[in-house]
Amino acid sequence: MSVSGIVITLGADEQHAESALKAMQKEQEWLELGERSGLRVPAVVEAPNDPAAEERVRMLLQLPGVALVDVVFVGFEDPTLAPASEVSSDPS
Amino acid sequence: MNQQRAQQASPFESDRRNFLKLTAMAAATSVASSTAFGSSAFGETAFGADSTDATEAGASDVRWDKAPCRFCGTGCHVQVGVREGKVVAIAGDPLAEVNKGLLCMKGYHVGLALYGKDRLTQPLLRVDGELQPISWERAIQIAAEKIHAAPERFAFYGSGQWTIPEGYAAQKFMKGGLGNNHIDPNARLCMASAVTGFIATYGVDEPAGCYDDLDQCDVLITWGNNPAEMHPVLYSRVVDRRSRGETVEIIDISTRRTRTTEHAQRHLVFRPHSDLAIANGIAHLLIANGNYDEEFVNKHCAFRAPSDPPTLPGRPISFDEYKGFVAEYTPEHVEKISGVPADEIRYLAALFGRRDVKITSLWCMGMNQHTQGTAINCLVHGIHLLSGHFGRAGDAPTSLTGQPSACGTVREVGTLAHALPGGRVVMNSEHRAQSEQIWNVPAGRISPMPGFHTVAMWDSFCTPLADGGKLDTLWVQVTNPGQTLPNLHKLFNRKEGLEDKFLIVSEVYPTATTALADLVFPSAMWVEKNGMFGNSERRTQQWFKQVEPPGDARDDVWQTIAVAHRLHELGVPGMKDKDGRFLFREEDSGGKEVPIWEWEHYYDLNVDERLFEEYRKFTRLKHKDLAPYSEYVKTRGLRWPVVQSDAGEWRETRFRFVEEQDPYVAKGKGIDFYHSPTHDGRAQVWFSPYVDPPESPDEAYPFWLCTGRVIEHWHTGTMTRRIPQLDRAMPRAYVELHRADAEALGVTSGDVVVIESRRGRIELPAWIDGRGQPPRGSVFVPFFDESKLINEVTLDAYDPFSKQPDYKKCAVSVRKLVKP
Numbered sequence: 048m049s050v051s052g053i054v055i056t057l058g059a060d061e062q063h064a065e066s067a068l069k070a071m072q073k074e075q076e077w078l079e080l081g082e083r084s085g086l087r088v089p090a091v092v093e094a095p096n097d098p099a100a101e102e103r104v105r106m107l108l109q110l111p112g113v114a115l116v117d118v119v120f121v122g123f124e125d126p127t128l129a130p131a132s133e134v135s136s137d138p139s
Numbered sequence: 140m141n142q143q144r145a146q147q148a149s150p151f152e153s154d155r156r157n158f159l160k161l162t163a164m165a166a167a168t169s170v171a172s173s174t175a176f177g178s179s180a181f182g183e184t185a186f187g188a189d190s191t192d193a194t195e196a197g198a199s200d201v202r203w204d205k206a207p208c209r210f211c212g213t214g215c216h217v218q219v220g221v222r223e224g225k226v227v228a229i230a231g232d233p234l235a236e237v238n239k240g241l242l243c244m245k246g247y248h249v250g251l252a253l254y255g256k257d258r259l260t261q262p263l264l265r266v267d268g269e270l271q272p273i274s275w276e277r278a279i280q281i282a283a284e285k286i287h288a289a290p291e292r293f294a295f296y297g298s299g300q301w302t303i304p305e306g307y308a309a310q311k312f313m314k315g316g317l318g319n320n321h322i323d324p325n326a327r328l329c330m331a332s333a334v335t336g337f338i339a340t341y342g343v344d345e346p347a348g349c350y351d352d353l354d355q356c357d358v359l360i361t362w363g364n365n366p367a368e369m370h371p372v373l374y375s376r377v378v379d380r381r382s383r384g385e386t387v388e389i390i391d392i393s394t395r396r397t398r399t400t401e402h403a404q405r406h407l408v409f410r411p412h413s414d415l416a417i418a419n420g421i422a423h424l425l426i427a428n429g430n431y432d433e434e435f436v437n438k439h440c441a442f443r444a445p446s447d448p449p450t451l452p453g454r455p456i457s458f459d460e461y462k463g464f465v466a467e468y469t470p471e472h473v474e475k476i477s478g479v480p481a482d483e484i485r486y487l488a489a490l491f492g493r494r495d496v497k498i499t500s501l502w503c504m505g506m507n508q509h510t511q512g513t514a515i516n517c518l519v520h521g522i523h524l525l526s527g528h529f530g531r532a533g534d535a536p537t538s539l540t541g542q543p544s545a546c547g548t549v550r551e552v553g554t555l556a557h558a559l560p561g562g563r564v565v566m567n568s569e570h571r572a573q574s575e576q577i578w579n580v581p582a583g584r585i586s587p588m589p590g591f592h593t594v595a596m597w598d599s600f601c602t603p604l605a606d607g608g609k610l611d612t613l614w615v616q617v618t619n620p621g622q623t624l625p626n627l628h629k630l631f632n633r634k635e636g637l638e639d640k641f642l643i644v645s646e647v648y649p650t651a652t653t654a655l656a657d658l659v660f661p662s663a664m665w666v667e668k669n670g671m672f673g674n675s676e677r678r679t680q681q682w683f684k685q686v687e688p689p690g691d692a693r694d695d696v697w698q699t700i701a702v703a704h705r706l707h708e709l710g711v712p713g714m715k716d717k718d719g720r721f722l723f724r725e726e727d728s729g730g731k732e733v734p735i736w737e738w739e740h741y742y743d744l745n746v747d748e749r750l751f752e753e754y755r756k757f758t759r760l761k762h763k764d765l766a767p768y769s770e771y772v773k774t775r776g777l778r779w780p781v782v783q784s785d786a787g788e789w790r791e792t793r794f795r796f797v798e799e800q801d802p803y804v805a806k807g808k809g810i811d812f813y814h815s816p817t818h819d820g821r822a823q824v825w826f827s828p829y830v831d832p833p834e835s836p837d838e839a840y841p842f843w844l845c846t847g848r849v850i851e852h853w854h855t856g857t858m859t860r861r862i863p864q865l866d867r868a869m870p871r872a873y874v875e876l877h878r879a880d881a882e883a884l885g886v887t888s889g890d891v892v893v894i895e896s897r898r899g900r901i902e903l904p905a906w907i908d909g910r911g912q913p914p915r916g917s918v919f920v921p922f923f924d925e926s927k928l929i930n931e932v933t934l935d936a937y938d939p940f941s942k943q944p945d946y947k948k949c950a951v952s953v954r955k956l957v958k959p
């Protein structure tokens with residue numbers, strides 16, 4: 048499981064911003080929206096794993112009316128997210 | 140979310156997930172409601188109203204504490220969540236003025252940098268070509284014996300990733316102990332020209348302004364700089380202003396199109412090395428058009444030009460001489476040299492000629508990694524001074540650093556071959572005497588001769604003693620020269636097989652440097668130890684150890700002190716102070732010596748605090764005053780000079796040299812450059828001519844090569860390539876090519892091409908119309924990829940004053956790889 052705290056910054060066009068919010072509200076299975084503050088909306092993204100979380104953040108970014116998505120919290124204690132280096136690393 | 144998994148989750152897992160969701164939302168809400176750069180509003184941390192202390196997160200067993208990010212020189216603060224001895228979460232820190240809760244993609248994954256599966260966890264000694272585990276006792280003994288055999292042939296190589304106490308311990312060990320000045324950092328490779336530029340202009344290092352300028356400027360000029368990728372939180376700080384309805388014009392002056400360009404109104408592409416002509420062209424027009432700031436210049440400036448032979452102070456010239464020198468740089472002449480249209484030069488000059496706009500210049504490696512690095516730094520300062528765009532919030536020439544403590548450790552502690560802490564230099568007898576007094580070592584202990592700077596150090600180390608090499612043992616801490624040195628075949632790879640050379644490396648992961656190491660010390664990193672950094676805006680930051688390092692990994696400060704004590708036991712006189720006591724002696728409150736050289740006693744007291752309090756004595760000698768350690772524990776950093784008010788409060792300084800901001804500017808002075816090289820309160824406006832680069836494209840090597848970084852990886856990727864999310868996002872290096880060049884070479888994206896210079900060759904996949912877009916005749920390669928060492932190709936020519944090499948331009952050939 049991956050849990051990320053994000054801040055969504057809406058574009059200045061209010062009509063597009065509203066439609067972006069409506070689109071996001073339909074994704075409540077994995078997206079929890081917080082209270083809007085000006086152009087910013089705090090939110091939590093859940094995903095089965097980290098690549099899926101990255102994909103969901105990318106999807107939000109592509110919504111018309113969304114200007115920016117900043118990730119401000121990343122939890123990574125789940126074993127499925129245990130980091131593993133793929134870098135060739137023979138110290139000798 | 141995965142419903143099936145959720146249904147199967149234990150109550151504990153469910154609680155933990157809910158807790159994570161709550162904290163994630165709290166962090167996001169805090170940032171969303173408080174992020175307003177330029178305002179004084181701050182949010183609460185996600186975990187409490189005032190997390191100046193470690194914050195307990197309700198009923199959860201996650202413990203939160205603050206730390207600056209481990210990566211670049213921006214100095215963002217993160218909140219670190221620890222559970223059962225492991226970092227389990229990272230959040231931006233809304234209490235931090237630098238980032239107000241925001242982080243870049245590297246920052247919010249910084250915790251994972253600790254947990255690559257190939258962490259070094261035990262000392263290793265090369266035996267019959269293989270690194271074999273040994274005990275710490277033996278490792279320390281071997282290192283001490285190597286140094287003891289010939290202390291004058293020993294060198295210490297560190298970086299701007301040394302914490303302040305780490306750098307200070309290394310500095311004291313070398314200069315105050317061994318009487319040996321062969322200590323230099325990899326920061327020599329990234330910001331040394333900024334240092335010489337500041338010193339030649341103001342007589343003292345580091346920016347006068349700060350990040351607040353980014354909130355106030357009307358115009359931001361990026362000089363060969365790509366902050367959108369290298370300092371993304373700072374760039375967001377500027378771009379974000381537009382979302383609040385503010386107007387800020389961004390002008391990108393660079394040698395290739397980057398992500399920074401995407402937000403710029405104007406993009407001026409110049410031929411590599413020709414930025415000196417552009418700066419001189421602006422200065423010429425300011426004078427020719429009569430819109431330079433005559434009052435500012437008359438009150439606060441003097442003029443200077445290169446001397447013969449060349450020296451950093453140069454020679455004084457009159458305004459009329461200066462005017463005559465820059466007169467050659469007409470817009471048309473500048474266009475001919477730089478390729479930038481004459482009208483764009485006129486536009487820039489007209490902008491600087493306006494008093495009603497505030498202009499901030501930003502630069503980093505583009506101007507510093509330059510064989511005329513000192514000169515171009517001076518020229519950009521000069522434009523700001525000549526036009527009076529200095530001393531108001533938003534009007535500032537500001538250099539950025541690439542490493543988290545390039546300023547705090549390298550520039551302030553002075554871990555350079557010629558420097559001493561607090562802006563002192565070894566060539567000055569008074570400075571040596573001050574340092575010897577603070578260190579309580581005998582007069583004459585510190586050598587007056589500067590040691591080897593980085594390029595000379597590695598050249599000497601890689602040269603057999605019989606052939607004139609002067610160094611035989613070299614200790615590297617917190618950096619990876621096997622990947623970052625220029626012209627690696629000459630400056631690093633030659634070490635392989637040399638019997639009379641011994642390389643000691645303190646590291647957290649295997650690297651290109653440990654690949655040739657004879658002895659490896661496993662190190663603790665970031666929140667596995669106490670630490671202090673100093674960022675690009677003079678902000679000193681502190682954090683406490685939050686988790687244990689893995690295996691036998693230990694703090695770098697401890698390693699230095701342990702080797703010093705072993706040398707003390709071996710009878711090396713330099714390891715004693717003038718009272719006969721161990722150089723790093725520390726006592727408990729009862730006056731009893733604490734054996735901090737023994738790991739089990741190292742944390743009996745806070746060694747960082749002890750070293751820092753001693754170092755603070757130096758900082759007052761050049762008005763770089765730091766507050767007591769305890770003040771930094773309470774804050775997300777303070778910008779020096781930090782002085783105590785009559786009421787006892789410690790006050791930081793946002794803008795130096797400016798009355799009512801800088802405590803060292805007397806009332807009524809307005810602006811006072813109180814470390815003026817001419818000792819009259821004046822800053823120096825320099826003329827330096829455009830000169831040809833040391834190597835230019837020709838028939839055999841027809842392309843310019845520029846190297847640099849990418850947003851996903853920090854420095855050599857030692858840490859970020861072990862973070863799966865970042866590694867996936869940018870798995871390998873590439874070469875950016877212009878589409879027309881690619882077509883002429885018969886290359887499409889993904890094809891492997893051969894990049895070759897007079898020094899080496901490398902094969903890389905091509906990327907056309909990618910993230911960065913070089914102009915025709917130019918290619919770009921990032922240096923983060925250990926498997927694709929572009930520095931085997933780069934040039935080791937360097938600036939005559941800063942000794943900083945030029946990684947931004949050399950001549951290469953490019954061809955499609957033809958497989959047999």
